[in-house]
Amino acid sequence: MGVYVYTSDMRASEKAYLTLLEEIQSGALPSGAVLAEASQAERLGVSRTPLREALRRLVADGLAVQQSPRVTVVAGLDADDIRSLFEIRRALEETAARLAAQRGDRGAFTALAAEFSHVDLDGDEGRDAYYALIARLDAEVDASHGNDYLTSALRPVRTHLVRVRRMARDKPERLAASASEHLQIARALASGDAELAAHATHVHLHNALTGILDSLQQQRTLDSEGTP
Template identity: 70%
Template structure:
């Protein structure tokens, strides 16, 4: 792995996990030393993060982790709805019905084992495979790139919200319905189920933001 890719992957994970919180200063000298890379690949990594919208450049040599607030989250979900509902409609027509039926079963299995971090991680793993299957079915590089950007921010947003076991269990059921609709090639139901899932997800995230989040 090239130095710039390694630096990007490390910084991305730290921002998404909250290890680098909003407002954290990413000075070139300090980050180069900390990550063990020279300044040129670090600049490349920071440039990618700026393009992702995860960091903001304050001067030629200093960037900071971007803030995120309720308005940002609402804006993210506006785009997410437009993209994911459209993707669901297309995937229902173009996708592999058997693959989505198998994913529905995976969601059911994950829903029975949600307890603890391993169970949640396994569930998010099924979501990642589901997203990849939808992307493959849609077969539109422009849409896939836009969705990748949304998902990059979504990881960070999820970390801001408190864990809600009841919401997680409901999310499993919502994903099962979407997967079943895709397996049945029911485009209207797939889009509607996606809309309901995103509506519920946004309400839950906004409700569970740490107190004091603007």
Template identity: 65%
Template sequence: MSDEGVGRMRASDRAYDTLLDEIQSGLLSPGTVLGEVEQAARLGVSRTPLREALGRLAADGLVAQQSARVTVVTDIDAGDIRELFQVRRALEESAARIAAEHAGRGGAETFAALAAEFDVATLEGAAGLDAYYELIARFDAAVDDAVANEYLSAALRTVRTHLVRVRRLARDNPDRLAASVAEHRLIACAIAAGDTDLAAHATHVHLHNALVSILASVS
């Protein structure tokens, strides 16, 4: 590949990463118009890598093209959230069960350590919340490693891309967040113990509670 091609790919990756972060954080809210000329200038890239970045975001379902030069950030409604959780439940319950099965054959230390971190997790202030979500990200990565199934992990990555936006809806609900800490601790303990049924059932309860809370916040 030519140096020009590599440079364009890097510019496209930078534009994608920036726009993805802004959409997931809510800086670019649903309905925001992403004009091609304006966004290329703002991000300091040419229009070709910008189009590549927007194409990836469209494939993720995070933006939709309204015209040849205008793209908008997609909305999230209750129906979208329910559908996301239908897929999430199927994937995460299976992943928890498989991770527990594999952990039962060795390597349970990772999940025991994560359970201990959930046990002392604090949710104080923005820094505490960020640290908690970072802990969840490490827990998700550990599950992916334990499952060792790239097809399942790839499907989960797609779900998590959308989940970041949805999770923000529950960010200001301290009671729900505190319950979520305990739920994650139980899942991690079950995986560490190699208890496949408890890992799957605890995941089911966690996702049910999360969905109920999120739907209440958008109603």
């Protein structure tokens, strides 16, 4: 087994990458924001070498775009991007749910279903806890289906999905529906019914995409109405 030695630059690069990733996913760094090397390195307290490595990782993730050798910006995210994301997400997550229902620990999914039946969506703290619960369900599905290739394919999709989910945070009715849909997914997984689990996942993804696209349309309407 090889021994990996982590240098200070590698640690600094990881710190810069994780910070920028969180800021892009949270919207603190919006689409089109310029990630200037000098200012970002100073702000994050790292040198330019690890900062460049962090930016390269974000470009590889599809979260940033290299517009020129010296200009990197946060990647855009429009309706077509979101539709494309959900096309691949639907194929992967329905397959993952089907396999997890066949192979997984029903007791673990039963426990998760119980938590989904009592989620509290009031305030940022409750919503953050809800998204953390979704992440735990995803992790249990990944552990259950046991297909490393499927897990690897889902990882970048879920990275982008964090940005997309922001669009639902301020829509209480959609969050409540989402919690109910996740409850049905968890119950289907707990029952070991592969087709029901895949169908429940399909329904959730369809409703999620519809809600997100509606939010985008409403925002475009507001923006156009606000234009002199």
